[in-house]
Amino acid sequence: MAKTPYKIFLTEEEMPKFWYNLKAVMKELPDPMLHPGTLKPMTKDDLRQVFCDELVDQELNTKDQYIEIPEELRNFYKMYRPSPLIRAYCLEEALDTPAEIYYKFEGTNTSGSHKLNSAAAQVYYAHQQGITSLTTETGAGQWGTALAMACAYYGLDLTVYMVKISAEQKPYRKAVMETYGATVIPSPSATTAAGRAILAANPETGGSLGCAISEALEKAMTTENARYVLGSVLDHVLLHQSIIGEETRIACEKYGIEPDIIIGCAGGGSNFGGLIAPFMGDKIHGKNKIHFIAVEPASCPSLTRGRYAYDFGDTGRMTPLLKMYTLGSGFMPPPNHAGGLRYHGMSSIISKLYHDGLIEARAVEQTKVFAAATMFARQEGILPAPESAHALKVAIDEALKCKETGEKKTILFGLTGTGYFDLSAYRSYNEGTLSDRIPTDEELEKGFATLPRADC
Numbered sequence: 001m002a003k004t005p006y007k008i009f010l011t012e013e014e015m016p017k018f019w020y021n022l023k024a025v026m027k028e029l030p031d032p033m034l035h036p037g038t039l040k041p042m043t044k045d046d047l048r049q050v051f052c053d054e055l056v057d058q059e060l061n062t063k064d065q066y067i068e069i070p071e072e073l074r075n076f077y078k079m080y081r082p083s084p085l086i087r088a089y090c091l092e093e094a095l096d097t098p099a100e101i102y103y104k105f106e107g108t109n110t111s112g113s114h115k116l117n118s119a120a121a122q123v124y125y126a127h128q129q130g131i132t133s134l135t136t137e138t139g140a141g142q143w144g145t146a147l148a149m150a151c152a153y154y155g156l157d158l159t160v161y162m163v164k165i166s167a168e169q170k171p172y173r174k175a176v177m178e179t180y181g182a183t184v185i186p187s188p189s190a191t192t193a194a195g196r197a198i199l200a201a202n203p204e205t206g207g208s209l210g211c212a213i214s215e216a217l218e219k220a221m222t223t224e225n226a227r228y229v230l231g232s233v234l235d236h237v238l239l240h241q242s243i244i245g246e247e248t249r250i251a252c253e254k255y256g257i258e259p260d261i262i263i264g265c266a267g268g269g270s271n272f273g274g275l276i277a278p279f280m281g282d283k284i285h286g287k288n289k290i291h292f293i294a295v296e297p298a299s300c301p302s303l304t305r306g307r308y309a310y311d312f313g314d315t316g317r318m319t320p321l322l323k324m325y326t327l328g329s330g331f332m333p334p335p336n337h338a339g340g341l342r343y344h345g346m347s348s349i350i351s352k353l354y355h356d357g358l359i360e361a362r363a364v365e366q367t368k369v370f371a372a373a374t375m376f377a378r379q380e381g382i383l384p385a386p387e388s389a390h391a392l393k394v395a396i397d398e399a400l401k402c403k404e405t406g407e408k409k410t411i412l413f414g415l416t417g418t419g420y421f422d423l424s425a426y427r428s429y430n431e432g433t434l435s436d437r438i439p440t441d442e443e444l445e446k447g448f449a450t451l452p453r454a455d456c
């Protein structure tokens, strides 16, 4: 086999035509989503009031291993995909490791992350159904930006409730979304009853993701022909992100690359779930022995220190109950610059795979994450998003282990995005003022106390 190139691109013809539905190959399924009022599994009709019909079908599909990506959507994907699988030759050399390191880079579109993969799909189906406006929330802003791009393309109105403190800290994110035509409202706002109630109680609040979700949901329910969309956690989002894994699998086959370890960062679990999907399917079928590692921040350790329980998806306790590893919907993570990883829970699919021992989880501290990010930027040239650098940190750890043992493992990780909007975090790191805040057991107990009663 010839030396693998620095960048492995697929041709348009080689691009995947199907998403990979992990639920169709899992030996045991995750427990179903429950209605918060009746505590019965959510039905199609329940879900259709909030989400587009096709997305509801995908959410509940446990039968079809492959689900076709509509041709029109494949054409949208062609504007920024296939994304490259890159051999980190320069990093390998700097680490002096016998390991081979590869990363799948999702930061090649303007939103700067993998989130566009699901945004494009969700907006496509909304458009097909004749929906005219969408609402969502955004914290760090990557999801809002991705959705604004897709809505601009398909001609849908978009209202984004952006956590107020983030809107103030990242004014340029807001400008990008507005350039794509979205209406960005700092949350809490006076535009919804939920927002007004929060403002009345606490006029100075900087907002939270939970509060922004409540406002976006209310806005969708009270706007004609509108739906709400979510950028992670749900099964249909993981399904859309499986394009990352499918492209990776095809690229690996093309060059005879056989990963021993696959690593991804995990906030709500969508990029990790998408990256590992076809490889995990093969592992379940006994066709490989890949070691999968999900990496989370030590400040928000849902897999490594959370409880496996039914919980709400939002702080406002409006969503269905999801069985997942969770810190409790009332958990307030200490400040951390990986905004996309500050979620109290985790995808039900990833939670189940973890519970069944099919994946490992590791928590890492942000100062170490930024050290890894800086090294990577200097060796490989790409300025990684703080979220992505979590996966990178563990990839470096594993490569250094190979250096000690002399093993020539193949390590592959997901580099989910770029960090151009995270420069205040990089500046803190450079100035030496970045710190690690790890929640104490007592702080975690406060979050667990907000879990719904154990009998539901």
Ligand SMILES: *Cc1c(COP(=O)(O)O)cnc(C)c1O
Residues within 6 Å of the ligand: 112, 113, 114, 115, 142, 143, 231, 232, 233, 265, 266, 267, 268, 269, 270, 271, 272, 340, 341, 385, 387, 388, 416, 417, 418
């Ligand atoms: C949102 C985000 C994540 C985390 O979300 P997942 O659903 O866990 O994939 C990771 N990296 C980047 C760059 C993000 O924007």
